[in-house]
Amino acid sequence: MSDFDAISSSRTLHRLIYASRQRIAPGDLDNALGEIIRASIARNREVGLTGLLLVHDGWFVQALEGAAEAVMTTYRRILDDPRHDDLKLLSAGPADAREFGDWNMCARRLSAADDAILDALAQREAFRPATLSGAGALRLLKAVRGIQHRTTLDAIV
Numbered sequence: 001m002s003d004f005d006a007i008s009s010s011r012t013l014h015r016l017i018y019a020s021r022q023r024i025a026p027g028d029l030d031n032a033l034g035e036i037i038r039a040s041i042a043r044n045r046e047v048g049l050t051g052l053l054l055v056h057d058g059w060f061v062q063a064l065e066g067a068a069e070a071v072m073t074t075y076r077r078i079l080d081d082p083r084h085d086d087l088k089l090l091s092a093g094p095a096d097a098r099e100f101g102d103w104n105m106c107a108r109r110l111s112a113a114d115d116a117i118l119d120a121l122a123q124r125e126a127f128r129p130a131t132l133s134g135a136g137a138l139r140l141l142k143a144v145r146g147i148q149h150r151t152t153l154d155a156i157v
């Protein structure tokens, strides 16, 4: 790889999507999510990352997008976080444009009214995001992106 390739690839927009199991006591979820989102917004803003965190049925599904180095450095930190485990990388690579550019990080939870989203992805009977393809995971997060009713957590974003 030439120096030019190395520089341009570190500046190219990258997107990474993973799924993980929450390891947070149910009664602590709201507080823990508040802390995660507050820290994420502050740190992601510093390094130009944007993204979306879906919180559903004991799972996290998160998209991170930005320069490759920022995405990978942040993902490595997230990997070590004891508030989740069983991280499964669903997709990572260059992207044409930001899909979640409105937020340095935003958490969304699904309600019963959002079942249509899960239906479309055959994830309603049992939510198993770790089985999604990279394209399926991106479709899921893009559908979630459009949800208009915001949770109280979103209010701090």
Ligand SMILES: Cc1cc2nc3c(=O)[nH]c(=O)nc-3n(C[C@H](O)[C@H](O)[C@H](O)COP(=O)(O)O)c2cc1C
Pocket (backbone or CB within 6 Å): 036, 039, 040, 041, 043, 044, 051, 053, 060, 062, 064, 074, 077, 078, 079, 080, 081, 083, 084, 105
């Ligand atoms: C599901 C989940 C998503 C997270 N997303 C981010 C994120 O997008 N950006 C970030 O900086 N930290 C994120 N974190 C938090 C990091 O793991 C870490 O706690 C935080 O960056 C503070 O790191 P520090 O204690 O080294 O400053 C996330 C944690 C979890 C459990």
